[in-house]
Amino acid sequence: MRDQDLFINEFLKQVDTESKMEDYATTPWCIKSDYFGNIEWNKFKIFRLKRYFLQKQILLKITGEVSESKLTATIKFYYQESFVLSSIILAFLSFMLMAEINIYAGLILIILVAAQIAFTIKHYENGKRDFINLIERINKQ
Structure with a gap:
């Protein structure tokens, strides 16, 4: 249980949980991190931002759950x-x-x-790889 709490705390440091989808729709430049969304009761729905030319756009929608040292996540291209x-x-x-x-x-x-x-497809694969690397980096700590 302690490892799960440490993982969630490190995960929360990487995700901007103060910003919501409404914030992205109105003022996307106010989002501080590359990842934003919400985490409630070990379930999460986060979005991965990527800068295209001059503006930030959502690249990935990641939904999942953290339970007993196991992370289950679904990574989807947002504009599929x-x-x-x-x-x-x-x-x-x-x-x-x-x-x-x-x-x-x-x-x-x-x-x-x-x-x-x-x-x-290249941007989707790079975004997916970045998220997996983030999870592995958090898990090693």
Whole structure:
């Protein structure tokens, strides 16, 4: 039980629990940490922020529970549904552009869609790895 409390205390130091999702929606620059959210009764829902160009955006939604020296977490790409839908629509439009108007413009658009998909997957994997490294670093202390 003592190890669990130490882990939770170290975890709380890394997560900005004072900031809520409403704070992110109104003033995202006021969030102090890369992680924010809430932890109640050993259950947590936190979000991972990442800076894209000039603004902070939510990259990951992490939900889980800490119980008896075991951490259970689900890491999800936050904009997963909209990302998949927009990628499908853009790919469809690029194929339509290749078939109807100009094959080169369609190829350029499909290459940009593929680059966007690769860029997003890379950021998701890096964010997931950062969170796992954070948990391992806390666990070693």
